[in-house]
Amino acid sequence: MNSVATLTLRDIALLAGVSRSAVSMWRNRPVVRGEHHPFPAPIAVIDGVEQFGRDEVVRWLGRTRRGLNPDQPLDAPTLSVPDSVSLEDLVTLLCLQTMSGQELTDTTAAEREHLAVELDPEDLFLLREVRTLDVPEEVLNFIDDLTEASFGPAEALTRLEQGRAGRANGVRDLTDEAVELLRAAVHTCRLHVDPEGAPLMITGGTARFALSLAGDLGRLIVRRDGSHDRATLRRAKIRDLDVVSDASAPRVRVVSLLGRELDAAVDALDELVLDLAKDDVGVAIGPASVLCDRLTGVQERKRAQTLRSNALAVAVRLPRGLWREAHRQALGLWICVGDRSASRPFVSDLAAFFDNELSNSDLAADVAACLMGDGRRSYRYLRPHDLSRILSGSAIVPRGVRPPRWGTASATAQLDRIQAAAAVTAGSAPAFDVLVVAAPGAVLLRQRSLAELKDAGSLKMCRGKRIDARHSSDNGTVPVLSADGATAGIALDPFDADRLYATARRTEPGDVVFLEKPRPRALVDPHGGALVGAPSRILRLASNAGIGPHTLAAIINQLPDGPGEWQTWNIPTLDASAAEQLEATLIAAAGYQSALDQRLAAIRTLVSALIDGVTAGTVAVIPPTVTPEGR
Known part of the structure; x- marks a missing residue:
């Protein structure tokens, strides 16, 4: 070392x-x-x-x-962190130091084993690991320094798992945002089962996932029959959690399907539903392809058999980027109830909401009302879906599904339009600046065609789909994109999009929507989940493309008319750091342009609404120097 x-x-x-x-x-x-x-x-x-x-x-x-x-x-x-020390060895020492309250520096192996015998005489989680652990003094010093600089043992454990030793394991769990969302849903389920808090049983996933999810939610059931359970128990002792080896129903059972093969994930779902007792609640987190999308063949028949139990109460598609192992993969969430007879599960695509529209507490309130069967509630996120349509081949959670939006009362429509537009135009215009310095320049300008990127596996092209504008809905949440704006304002109801355009490719966050003729045009979809109206198509960049999507779109928009087929378009190959900085700047520039476009659209709306309102006699314009009181 x-x-x-x-x-x-x-x-x-x-x-x-x-x-x-x-x-x-x-x-x-x-x-x-x-x-x-x-x-x-x-x-x-x-x-x-x-x-x-x-x-x-x-x-x-x-x-x-x-x-x-x-x-x-x-x-x-x-x-x-000292080199060549595994995360579990460090967690073992941290557990020993936390439970004993003694500094480990200058202790001998015999003294540490004596402490472990006192703390774990039945060898349930610590003793055998301490007996076989042989570490130099610098590792013991590190554990003592870690404890000294942390705000308690729980934070020390978090520092270990997020630090160099944790990264060396190569295990990439859910993000903090995903854990908080899942915790809110699980906590709601626990209170539904038992107002005092039902015990929590977690299957699958890492020990860090189980402990992060459990937090302070009450009793955690750990079987204590393997190395994974011993690792979970050590972390539970560090976090001072209430752990039991078994608990009778009712319980909340959480199953992680992350990283499982498709067949294994479908089987695990079936086992979860079959094992639910009368008052149990089951929660499953896994790929949206298993929990939300269409399936075919044997997997579809197995999942349909599981759904026929009517246990599914809530199915939610989560936004992308919540699983570090595959940040582009969308996740799904199931909530199932034992002995349930309702045939209309509630569904939602949270990716159809903007970030400022998402609230874990509001989602938890929707879940609580659904579990209670409250038909009078106006749901913010959830929307009922007929199980019969799902069993006939429809997706469980159609992309973009969200509750219908209520229209504005006609008596105040003009006034509301004016006030909404004025709220945008009244603010100060945003500023945009770029700091640049002189660079030495490149000796050789490296360029590659899009065909070369495609052949190298760094680029994928997906075709759009011809969309009938008559299928557009005022309450549609699935936008139809085109590089030239030809489909602006067209949005489909997610159920219609799933039924009428089942084979159409959806965009993913960061996809470049481009048009080849009559002149090259491109835009970036930052959200994903949209349909693309032909003749526009999709360019999807891999992480090793050497260029970002906003950079690619900007280059395409600067191409002259008639540059040939898209495969022949040449783009520069940039160094990783330069590509990252340029992409970040162009994202900021796109945001600046979007803010200006919103202000331009608002002023056009304001002018139109003022003319319509004054003409109809429903709005009166007050000069700036005159107040409503006449002063």
Whole structure:
């Protein structure tokens, strides 16, 4: 092991409270506020990852005053994990230190084993791991430093799992946003089963997933019959959670289908429903392809058999980006109730809502009303779907499904239009600026055609679909995109989109919608889930394309008329850091343009509504110097 405490570039970013790309920029720009402060040189390279001296990095951050974390010297020891030590060994030592309350530095292996015997005499979670653990003193020092710099054992565990040792495992769990959403749903289910809180049983997923989900939700059922359960118990002891080995019904059973093959996931769903007791509630989290979309063949018949039990109460498609292992894959959520007889599950596509429309508490309220069978409630997210249509081949959660929107009362329609438009135009116009510096320039301008990217697997082209504008709905939530705006304003009801255009390809976040003729045009769909009206098509970039979607769209929009077929279009190949910075700037530019477009649209609406309202006598314009009271 390396006796010098080290940090990787990722560790430095965490320590400074900035992005990884910001650290790379610091490294390439040694001049700080007019003074020369070269970035520390790496002292080692382990498995292709550069290691930097921790103390030297802390001194450099102090001199340059870079970063957003004022506690860098205190946090640095928690990030410099000794090399070649597994996460489970560190968690074992943290559990021993937390439960015993004794510092581990200078303890012998015999003394640590004696502590483990006192804490775990039945060898349920700790004793055998401590007996076989052989670590140098620097690892013991690290655990003591970690505990000293953390706000309690739970945060120390979080630092371990999110740090270098956790990343080395290669396990990528749900994001914090996904865990909070799932916790809100599970907590609602627990209160529905028992106002005092039903016990929670979690199957599948990692120990970190189980403990993050359980949190302070009450009793957690852990079977204690394998290494996974022992790892879960150690984490539960660190977090001081109430753990039992068994609990009678009613319970809340949570099943994670993440990472499972399709057949195994469908079978696990069936087992979840079959094992539900009368008052149990089951929650399943997994790929939307299993829980929400259409299936075919044997898998469709198996899932249909599961659904015929009428146990499904709620099915929700979650926004993309909630699973770190596959951030482009959409997830789904099922909530099932034992001994349920209703034949209309409630469904929703949360990806059809903007971020400012999503609220975990409101979703939990919808779930609670659905579990109680409250037919009088006006749901914010959920919408009933006939089980008979699902069993006949329809998707469980059609893309874009959300409750109908209520129209505005006709008596105040003009006034509401004017006030809504004026609220946009009254604000100050946004500003947009770009900071640039001179660069040495490239010796060789590297370019590749789109055909080359496609052949290399870095680009995929998907065709659009001819959409009948008569199928558009005023309450539609599935937009139809086209690069030239020909389908602007056309949106389909998600049930109609699923029924009428079942084979149409949907966009994914970051897809480039482009048009080849009469002139090249392109736009980026940041949300996904839309249909694309032919002749527009989709370009989907892989992570190794060397260019971002907004950059590609901007290049296409600058092509002259008649540049040939799309496969022949050439685009530059950029370095990773340059491509990332350019893409971020173009995203900001697109946001700026969108804000200006909204203001232009609002002023057009305002003018039209004023003319219509004054002509109809329903609106009177008051001069700015005259108040309604006449003063």
